[in-house]
Amino acid sequence: MRIKILSDAERDLSLAYLFYERQSKGLGSYFLDSLYADIDSLSFFAGIHSRVFGYFRMLAKRFPFAVYYRIVDDTVLVYAVLDCRRNPGGILERLVKG
Secondary structure, rough: OOOOOOHHHHHHHHHHHHHHHHHHHOOOHHHHHHHHHHHOOHHHHOOOOEEEOOEEEOOOOOOOEEEEEEOOEEEEEEEEEEEOOOHHHHHHHHHHHH
């Protein structure tokens, strides 16, 4: 299965990278490596995750983030990569926008 990370999700990853990089030099790169590995696993495991707000939600392994995606034909479309510590209403609002 192919994976396509949409621009809003790329922006989510960039903002989180900056946040973690400010916390500790190199942590932002570790964050990206971890999340991209999780996203790459969707080529094998897409569709097994629970549905939340109309999207499949995969929880990241090493950081408190969730990857929200849908499957269209043979492609996994990643719509958002959001911090799980956010207000659920804010997550819903963000996903409805996308």
